[in-house]
Amino acid sequence: AQKITQTQPGMFVQEKEAVTLDCTYDTSDQSYGLFWYKQPSSGEMIFLIYQGSYDEQNATEGRYSLNFQKARKSANLVISASQLGDSAMYFCAMRQGAYNFNKFYFGSGTKLNVKP
Amino acid sequence: SQTIHQWPATLVQPVGSPLSLECTVEGTSNPNLYWYRQAAGRGLQLLFYSVGIGQISSEVPQNLSASRPQDRQFILSSKKLLLSDSGFYLCAWSVPDGPGLPLHFGNGTRLTVT
Numbered sequence: 333a334q335k336i337t338q339t340q341p342g343m344f345v346q347e348k349e350a351v352t353l354d355c356t357y358d359t360s361d362q363s364y365g366l367f368w369y370k371q372p373s374s375g376e377m378i379f380l381i382y383q384g385s386y387d388e389q390n391a392t393e394g395r396y397s398l399n400f401q402k403a404r405k406s407a408n409l410v411i412s413a414s415q416l417g418d419s420a421m422y423f424c425a426m427r428q429g430a431y432n433f434n435k436f437y438f439g440s441g442t443k444l445n446v447k448p
Numbered sequence: 449s450q451t452i453h454q455w456p457a458t459l460v461q462p463v464g465s466p467l468s469l470e471c472t473v474e475g476t477s478n479p480n481l482y483w484y485r486q487a488a489g490r491g492l493q494l495l496f497y498s499v500g501i502g503q504i505s506s507e508v509p510q511n512l513s514a515s516r517p518q519d520r521q522f523i524l525s526s527k528k529l530l531l532s533d534s535g536f537y538l539c540a541w542s543v544p545d546g547p548g549l550p551l552h553f554g555n556g557t558r559l560t561v562t
Contacts, residue, residue, distance in 0.1 A: 338491075363547050364547050365546075365547035365548050365549075365550075367550050367551070369551075375536060375555065375556045375558070376553065376555055376556070377538065377540075377551075377553035379550045379551070379552070382548055382550060384547060384548050385547065423491065423492065425551070427542075427547050427548075427549075427550075427551075428547065434480055434497060434499055434505075434544070435494070435497065436482070436494070436540075436542070436551050437494070438484075438491050438492040438494075439491055440490060440491035441490070441491050443489075
């Protein structure tokens with residue numbers, strides 16, 4: 333079964349506007365971590381933001397924020413004031429494991445295109 | 449600070465040839481190590497992960513194998529490459545024990561099997 337689902341294969345956003353990238357996850361664990369990564373065309377994977385399952389406040393990192401809705405098992409990434417350099421693939425990931433949190437599962441990604 | 453080195457950056461190999469991709473981590477001890485594969489325009493598929501020397505967990509049965517001969521060295525191998533082995537291979541490491549600690553990736557190897 334899919335652990336992480338990203339339903340938007342591609343998104344367009346106008347420069348300086350905000351955009352939300354969707355992510356839903358599936359787990360029966362109580363403790364887990366949710367991450368977003370950015371992958372530019374160069375291929376490197378850049379860690380953006382983290383949300384813990386016990387965190388009550390939504391995580392924020394500069395222009396990135398994570399809209400965490402635990403009951404709905406969603407962890408959407410919000411990018412405010414989009415910039416041309418935000419054009420990239422974005423991956424949602426979950427870290428879980430019964431004892432040592434050894435496994436990271438990734439979604440299929442969303443390709444974001446920022447239009448000037 | 450911790451760094452991860454992965455090489456080579458690109459590789460073109462004929463079908464049936466062997467493969468060896470190497471990854472090393474510096475600046476940390478006893479990391480969890482991972483190999484992921486990414487098909488063009490697709491998500492990341494976990495191939496192997498390791499929690500210690502000689503300890504390898506395989507997530508997907510295939511003609512690839514992994515080894516961890518030293519604490520901070522992770523090697524991905526194949527005896528005979530298939531066309532379907534083409535893709536972007538990413539090595540990564542994480543600190544064990546804790547859901548809040550991210551994966552840190554190498555720059556990847558683009559493998560083309562011809």
